[in-house]
Amino acid sequence: MNTSLRTKRARSPHLAWLCPLAIAASCLSMPYAFAQTPEQAQSIKEELKTLREDQARIAELQQRNEAAIRALEARLGVASPEPPAEITTGTAAPGTATASAANSVLDRLKITGDLRLRSQHDRSDSDARDRTSGQIRARLGATYAINDRVTVGGRLVTGDSDDPNSSDVQLSNWADDLGVSLDLAYAQLKFGDLTVYGGKFPQPFARTDLVWDGDVNPQGLATTYKHGLAGGGALRANALFFVVDERAAGSDSTMGGLQLGYDSPTYGGFKYDISGAYYHYSLGSLNGADSGDWRTNRLNPDGTFMSKFELANLLVGATWQGSDEKWPVRVVGDYVKNLGAIDKEDTGFGVDVSVGRASKPGDWRFTYGYSQTDVDAVLSAFSHDNIGIATNYKLHALTVDYTPMPKTAISAIWYHYKPNDPAYAGSNQPNDWLDRIRLFFLMNF
Template sequence: MSSNNLSTGAAVAILLAALSPSAFAQTANTADAAALRAQIEALRAEQARIAEMQRQTEAKIRQLEAGAGVASPAPAVAPSSPKVASADGASKLNVTGDLRLRFQGDYSDDDARARRSGQVRGRIGATYAVNDRVTLGARLVTGDADDPNSTDVQMSNWDDDFQVALDLAYAQVNFGDLNIFGGKIPQPFTRTDLVWDGDVNPQGLSGVYKHKLGDGSALRASGLFFIVDEDAVAADSTMVGGQVGYDTAQLGNFKFDVSAAYYDYTLGSVVGADSGDFRNNRRKANGDYLSDFNLGDLIVGATWSGFGSRWPVRFVGDYVKNFGAETSDDTGYGADLGIGRVTQQHDWRVTYGYSVAETDAVLGAFSHDNISIGTNYKLHALTVDYVPMPKTLLTAYWYHYKPDNALDAGTNAIGDWLDRVRVAFLVSF
């Protein structure tokens, strides 16, 4: 037992003895009472001295721990992204996520009744640094596991529970400017929704290279071997793609960027595909795609900061051509112009976009699903974003669109403009 515990126990015993009725009877004279009080005061002084020594010792231990890089005790309020510290103080575990609530209205003059619906999307992911080179990552999301370009869940089906799937599960190896990813991996390419939906995470092997130059500019290169569908008895479906890019340094109020890519699909098997994957692409009588998909994709961007840091003006143009198409409907293009940012509370951003995707210009399985037509469309899109509170985002969307040609319009009337309106509230951590 420590001296602190002995001193405290003695003090308690003496105090109890002093306060008991029998003790008062045995210490009737004044001299005995004074001696007892002196002993109590001495014990209290000794206890205070020991407590001070303990405080000084703990302070020295904390100082030594700080010098060795040991993590400090957790704060009273936990951080928004839980982290585990390694022995050298670096964060090893990082957890992030978000939840989005969305209202959607679909309106048409001729084709169908007006429809109003609600969707929920939830995502939670984590990365773990095994060492200074290797990182593991994974993410759970709501949504249909058979739908690679959407993680939203329709609020319907008599209150059935939501489906949850794993849309990321990968290992990353860091070689400085070059990072190698394997598994169900993050999208490695600079993209727009014209060719790649934001929810599509390929499966296979990728490399992402970025090298910063001395003037502030940067060179980029990405490659991907994409396992689309593996068949035990028939030919597999794969894609081999690459992209190179260049970001300029700040040139006055301007910055520019350009990215050029080529994606070569070999679609030998469609066993794993369903109607949501084929969408509006043309197909043969046996169900296979009519066209091959060898996509050349050019993206150019420009940012002007003349209105200040809160109101950057951003232009992005995207042009894609399918060199493997068996039809003349092989081209897509889009342009987006936005002003504002959404990084701090009370920030605003307004974006207008126009795009056209001919029937076999892109592979509909992996292009965006913001509207009900996968390809063969003309689209006007207006988006307004606002940050009401930290880590939140309120967004209003208006999509105004129609089929591009009558041959592949299906049940949509060629002259009928369709409208989709969305209002979404996003909370992230």
Template sequence: MGTALPNTKARTLALAPLALALAVALPPVQALAQTADEAQLIREELNTLREEQSRIARMQQRNEAAMRALETRLGVAPPAVAPESAVATRSPAPAASGALDRLKVTGDLRLRSQHDRSDSDRPDRTSGQVRARLGATYAVNDRVTVGGRLVTGDADDPNSSDVQLSNWADDFELSLDLAYAQLDFGDLKVYGGKFPQPFARTDLVWDGDVNPQGLGATYKRALNGGGALRVNTLFFVVDEQAAGPDSTMGGLQLGYDSPDYGGFKYDVSGAYYRYSLGSLAGADAGDWRSNRLNPDGSFQSDYELANLLVGATWQGTHEKWPLRVVGDYVRNLGAIDDQDTGFGVDVSLGRASKPGDWRFTYGYAQTDVDAVMAAFSQDNIGIATNYKLHAFTVDYTPMPKTMISAIWYHHKPNDPAYAGSNAPDDWLDRIRLFFLMNF
């Protein structure tokens, strides 16, 4: 049976076109019927063709029945053919595509080498760090978006996601540094949970890795001519206690972004942050860091920070070489004495957004010991407050979504009275080289 079916089918396929061709190609009967014998011959030929067509149709039916029987014996399912109406109305693909369009996934991996040296008070050290972050947002609808991010690093350190390459190749820790919901009302966006930093900032007051938790809102209103007004607010739950006073912070920042005046524009941001530190139960040495403490472990100063940022950008004559200057000033209105002020200036030339771009940055910063809340300020050097700091940075973009950077931090204690374990007049150096990949 396995060989007869293909041969029969082949004959069927061969005869069917022949019969059809003959039927079409034969001239009209009247043209050939010159005599009765000729007409009779033609009728006989037509009858023969009709019989052959009928026989071919019967063979096709038998072959199809035999094929179905063979498929049943072999357990092979026949191909499914959807009704024409179902094919015309079915459309699952757009729904699936729309769900994926609402999901946005981002991440980065940074490999870093670091060298630390000092003049006299400690040995030199060379080390390596890795940072990995994977985040996603999903638009539930036009108003609600949820987001989260997994990061490496110590979950008890809000200032850094880096992992020191050490500890006999122990596996890295992972934690959530973002988990939030966002409500979008056009110009106004409201956040809840642990969400991205809402304020315009530099590392002087807010380290780039710090993401507050609680409730926040940002409002940005475009103005005629290209400028914009900004309002950022935050209720920061620092430490909540079931039986005792909580630690919280309330913050408000007002900002203005100017229009573009022929390649020049500026921005101004003024903020006030008030901490109410009723509890330190959830804090450790990495949180109070260099701020002054009382014998019972509480802070000597209150923290009511007035903060002013002013920035200016000049595009210049070439799009690859914009000039950017940012000044940051902070004063702690709650400090117990004059150890209450910090300031910084950063000047950068160039950009680092496209392959082949270079950017050069110089920054200077100086703080008093209680000028800022050390738990959330910069973590680039080993001194959290009371420092004088020079920073030189070179960034290069070798290919899309990558960056190579070199940073040199040159710093020392600002006031010898609060130098702690650092030699008062010892300049410390930290050099970092890193390769960053984004996706």
């Protein structure tokens, strides 16, 4: 055996006593190291109390600062940055992250839709035989908020995809399946009071059926601006670049429109609104149009429109609430003049008076309307198709709406109409009053 190794082993019994002695000394010294007098302990407690109070005040100040920042961002239309992910320790409960992500997606997704069943009866003195028919309309739409600024939307509807004025389907054709098309597909960007749309989007203008049918959804680019005023009023501005028909060869058909509006505050139960618009059509191409698009407007021998369409439109409304919230009174007047018409067949107007509301179960609403247009007062491709004459008509309309239960409505409408100018009556008898009666049941979700 090596001598040096024997020497180390011989010394090891003496070294072994050092570790226990050091540990014992450390243990004996610990109570003396942490021992404090009663005065020192009380001082430490008071200092800890002061630190906790300071921490609470700092947290309160931080909350106030966050609230002030959020308020300023809301006034400036600036989105808040996403908070950093919280750092945690330990293991999350199974499925917690998945459930949180699913809830976030569902919060950003909104689905809406409706189903309408309608019966219609048409009667005339000598134009055609009386007719009774049925129609159905179904719509399913959705929007999804990608973030605080960007939203995408779309909607599926029944109806003829070549008819922008209606999504109703006639119950006929030996029970053939219903046609379905996409009538909305758009992106929406929001910047405070300003919203920008691109694609095929909901109608951005304040409207009545005189100029814009409720089913017409333009395509192209639009902006809407609404700024709230002190007292509850608002200023509005809406603009649209409408791609009517784009052609690879030849001129395109487009429309540029601008509408400015004002909504008043409520004074003693009374408020009013006013909107002025100008719509300028450049109809270079009619190749994508059909008889449902020009309808009763006058045409040249080559199939082009005789008049240009540069529409100046004024819309005025007034609402009086009164003492009973179930019976508000609403009056709306709409006036349009085609500055591009070739003659005096250029004017249209309408007045609607409604009494009551139709938003809660048990509500009733009664509406009477009168409207009249010249043959080229509006572009018939996008005006209403509620009756058999698109322009050049005199129309009385009486509507009764009843809300039997939430998300439902029952309505009855009577249209009484005839041609306005006998020179442009076409196939209709100039003095023959026509009647159309509609009864429908609507369900929303």
